[in-house]
Amino acid sequence: xxxxxxxxxxxxxxxxxxxxxxxxxxxxxxxxxxxxxxxxxxxxxxxxxxxxxxxxxxxxxxxxxxxxxxxxxxxxxxxxxxxxxxxxxxxxxxxxxxxxxxxxxxxxxxxxxxxxxxxxxxxxxxxxxxxxxxxxxxxxxxxxxxxxxxxxxxxxxxxxxxxxxxxxxxxxxxxxxxxxxxxxxxxxxxxxxxxxxxxxxxxxxxxxxxxxxxxxxxxxxxxxxxxxxxxxxxxxxxxxxxxxxxxxxxxxxxxxxxxxxxxxxxxxxxxxxxxxxxxxxxxxxxxxxxxxxxxxxxxxxxxxxxxxxxxxxxxxxxxxxxxxxxxxxxxxxxxxxxxxxxxxxxxxxxxxxxxxxxxxxxxxxxxxxxxxxxxxxxxxxxxxxxxxxxxxxxxxxxxxxxxxxx
Numbered sequence: 001x002x003x004x005x006x007x008x009x010x011x012x013x014x015x016x017x018x019x020x021x022x023x024x025x026x027x028x029x030x031x032x033x034x035x036x037x038x039x040x041x042x043x044x045x046x047x048x049x050x051x052x053x054x055x056x057x058x059x060x061x062x063x064x065x066x067x068x069x070x071x072x073x074x075x076x077x078x079x080x081x082x083x084x085x086x087x088x089x090x091x092x093x094x095x096x097x098x099x100x101x102x103x104x105x106x107x108x109x110x111x112x113x114x115x116x117x118x119x120x121x122x123x124x125x126x127x128x129x130x131x132x133x134x135x136x137x138x139x140x141x142x143x144x145x146x147x148x149x150x151x152x153x154x155x156x157x158x159x160x161x162x163x164x165x166x167x168x169x170x171x172x173x174x175x176x177x178x179x180x181x182x183x184x185x186x187x188x189x190x191x192x193x194x195x196x197x198x199x200x201x202x203x204x205x206x207x208x209x210x211x212x213x214x215x216x217x218x219x220x221x222x223x224x225x226x227x228x229x230x231x232x233x234x235x236x237x238x239x240x241x242x243x244x245x246x247x248x249x250x251x252x253x254x255x256x257x258x259x260x261x262x263x264x265x266x267x268x269x270x271x272x273x274x275x276x277x278x279x280x281x282x283x284x285x286x287x288x289x290x291x292x293x294x295x296x297x298x299x300x301x302x303x304x305x306x307x308x309x310x311x312x313x314x315x316x317x318x319x320x321x322x323x324x325x326x327x328x329x330x331x332x333x334x335x336x337x338x339x340x341x342x343x344x345x346x347x348x349x350x351x352x353x354x355x356x357x358x359x360x361x362x363x364x365x366x367x368x369x370x371x372x373x374x375x376x377x378x379x380x381x382x383x384x385x386x387x388x389x390x391x392x393x394x395x396x397x398x399x400x401x402x403x404x405x406x
Contacts, residue, residue: 097127
């Protein structure tokens, strides 16, 4: 069906202020719901993701899988193709915005999308907003944004209404926010990330990595007590002796304790090491923490790059990808895309029913020179060698990230 409504997809460009949104100033009397006891829970989650390698890898991979490899759509709706290629004046594609939303939702359990249009609905633009900058207002109908919640300044904060409500801004545009959140009992205003039960094991993985770095910095020297015999004329001289010994023997200060004593007999300086038989325990602790992180994320080891050292098993990767696709990826894609499809229909008047995310496994089990009907036959599906749509080679239908279907 041809869309006769002429809607320009994007006209809103870059600005230098910390927010693309231009919402009304936040007064001193405005109130918002705290995100965590100190209102800085997102900062803690972001810091943890930067410290745990496995934790961060899973978040990155989930965002990439959920945002897919592009989109298919009906070429008879040209505005839909323009929207897929550029959803805002910054030149971002729909996949780029979707990837940021998927990343925030995987990391914070929350994500925020800004919708921009005008009273005539003559254009539509979508902007991702950093979830760590957003808070829910006490009226539960607005989102308050600030660039640094540890130093909140009401004058520099802005608010936008929650979609489908729009409010006119100083530049004449109408703007609204879409708030995505993962459900969690007892949490009404913010979602909770799915890996919440794995926060402690993420900390363990980080600390075991830090312990290994400390050992490396210390050149794997044993910890112990260094006893130095010698007389010191004053306290300053004793301090110099200790500092000199630290530079020569200590490696990483704090691993060796120095004792300077005044002995009238022969020099009995010696090093007494602390026997440590816990290396195996530390490795087991780290491995267990890594496995628990994967479980907490409802994810899979082969999709997290954890089993490559034991050999590249493409069949296992494909098998786990299929499970992830049907249990995690498709559900997250539907949750993220439903409001976007609603905005396209209700605000821009665009028929977006044909818009679909392209999902592609991380490895191929079939050669790209196979035809579609041959691949369907190999998978035990219905196939028709005479069907023109099944005459394409797999290389042809996977060549482009963004595809229009006639």
